[in-house]
Amino acid sequence: MNKVILLQIVSNFISEILKFFCSSHVRTLAEIEDELFRMTKAFIREIVKAYLELADEAILKDKTSRKQRGLVVERRDDKRSVYTIFGDISFDRTYYFDKSHDKYVYPLDEALGLDKYERISKTVTVKLVETAGQVSYAKSSSNVTSGELSKQTVKNKIHSLNLEALKTKIPEKRSAHVLHIDADEDHVSLQEGRNVNLPLICIYEGTFKDGSKNRCINPIYMSGYGKDADEFWLEVTDRIYDLYDPEDIKDIYIHGDGANWIRQGINWLPESKLVLDKFHLNKAILESTARQPEKRRYIYRAINTNDLNSFKKISFEMLNDALDEKERRRIKDFRRYITNNWQSITIRNEEDCGSSSPEGHVSHVLSSRLSSRPMAWSRKGLKAMSALRAYICSGGMVTSEQVKKKDQEGENADKRHKFTLNLGDIFGSVASELGCITVLKTGKVTPLYTSLKGICHSGFDF
Numbered sequence: 001m002n003k004v005i006l007l008q009i010v011s012n013f014i015s016e017i018l019k020f021f022c023s024s025h026v027r028t029l030a031e032i033e034d035e036l037f038r039m040t041k042a043f044i045r046e047i048v049k050a051y052l053e054l055a056d057e058a059i060l061k062d063k064t065s066r067k068q069r070g071l072v073v074e075r076r077d078d079k080r081s082v083y084t085i086f087g088d089i090s091f092d093r094t095y096y097f098d099k100s101h102d103k104y105v106y107p108l109d110e111a112l113g114l115d116k117y118e119r120i121s122k123t124v125t126v127k128l129v130e131t132a133g134q135v136s137y138a139k140s141s142s143n144v145t146s147g148e149l150s151k152q153t154v155k156n157k158i159h160s161l162n163l164e165a166l167k168t169k170i171p172e173k174r175s176a177h178v179l180h181i182d183a184d185e186d187h188v189s190l191q192e193g194r195n196v197n198l199p200l201i202c203i204y205e206g207t208f209k210d211g212s213k214n215r216c217i218n219p220i221y222m223s224g225y226g227k228d229a230d231e232f233w234l235e236v237t238d239r240i241y242d243l244y245d246p247e248d249i250k251d252i253y254i255h256g257d258g259a260n261w262i263r264q265g266i267n268w269l270p271e272s273k274l275v276l277d278k279f280h281l282n283k284a285i286l287e288s289t290a291r292q293p294e295k296r297r298y299i300y301r302a303i304n305t306n307d308l309n310s311f312k313k314i315s316f317e318m319l320n321d322a323l324d325e326k327e328r329r330r331i332k333d334f335r336r337y338i339t340n341n342w343q344s345i346t347i348r349n350e351e352d353c354g355s356s357s358p359e360g361h362v363s364h365v366l367s368s369r370l371s372s373r374p375m376a377w378s379r380k381g382l383k384a385m386s387a388l389r390a391y392i393c394s395g396g397m398v399t400s401e402q403v404k405k406k407d408q409e410g411e412n413a414d415k416r417h418k419f420t421l422n423l424g425d426i427f428g429s430v431a432s433e434l435g436c437i438t439v440l441k442t443g444k445v446t447p448l449y450t451s452l453k454g455i456c457h458s459g460f461d462f
Helices: 002-021 029-061 063-069 107-112 122-132 137-145 151-159 229-243 278-288 293-304 308-321 325-340 342-350 358-370 379-393 424-434 447-457
Strands: 071-084 087-098 103-105 178-189 195-204 207-210 213-216 220-223 251-256 272-276
Touching: 002 029, 029 063, 029 071, 029 087, 029 107, 063 071, 071 122, 087 107, 103 107, 122 137, 122 151, 122 379, 137 151, 151 379, 178 358, 195 229, 195 358, 195 379, 220 229, 220 358, 220 379, 272 278, 272 342, 278 293, 278 325, 278 358, 293 308, 293 342, 308 325, 325 342, 358 379
Parallel strands: 178 251, 251 272
Antiparallel strands: 071 087, 087 103, 178 195, 195 220, 207 213
């Protein structure tokens, strides 16, 4: 009877394909792709359902293994549905009482690695999470499941990420004499109506030219949402020493806008030196000299010659020429900013600090997903998404272990029991009977021959 069911599924699939091509007009390539894709997914869902129910029946018949584990049948034909990359698959399985552990179980679920309340396969979950790291929750569902799952489902998967597992791994420690750290922050809106600062750090080994752009060598991104400066820098320090041999590191340049949380980095990394990045330096100069642009050349000359006295003299002249109190206040803030960061500005005159782009990292990693469009985030969602963006942009690939809640890790790993399924005879005989189809016996290679041969020789491992 089982063989008849399988043959019927395969026969219906072949018949549906043949009927599709029996049209009186030539099918367009788009029609062929869409229909064959739909038919194939439907066929796979049916064959997987049949396979799972056959496996459940085989477990039922494996009385020796069931006796060893102490499994007693409680009831048959309990339904379960799991959304997979082929669509929703519903199947029946048997419920047992486990006398050894005094509880009720579904051995088939355990053998499949399905958690108790799991309704979406880990493969689909991984794809949803990866895609949601690039586009909105709704678009993620649309791209991965054609909109069959809600955006709330995608959001729940993001919120349940195992953030501690989102770390890029390398086979062995790297060796580098000079490291660069670009530090900046994004400003993100929360659903509660306020904005928060979202720190971002990029660790890299320098840059190289890629056409007209500079690219970072081995960049590793880290997001610091919800952490104070010391906690974040401790994580950064640990990450550096995990990735690199500390004995090889001679210099570490911390590039940023001079904010207090960035300056604290030198307290954690003894080899580090602060460098005020050119973007924020130029921005400060341009804003302060908006009404006195002729002063810019003298400011740059003072900086390039390490002449702090000359800079102070120019800033006093600017104050005297200011038209109102607002401009004077802006010039005073500028003078304070430059003098407080003088050493981290003029270090470029003495050392090869390399190029940097903290603002570019923020735009690429955070703003493109979190703040460039009008949206507001929950604190939990912001923490998860910023960590995910940092991980993906560091070259990380999302895995099933990362989309699993911490309390679910290894939930079924120690419960799995090897049952003897003995399904080879059933599937083997079906494959043999398929081999008797005329189009297969002729040996002439046609598209239909290739498709059917693929069905005959496909294996189903359990």
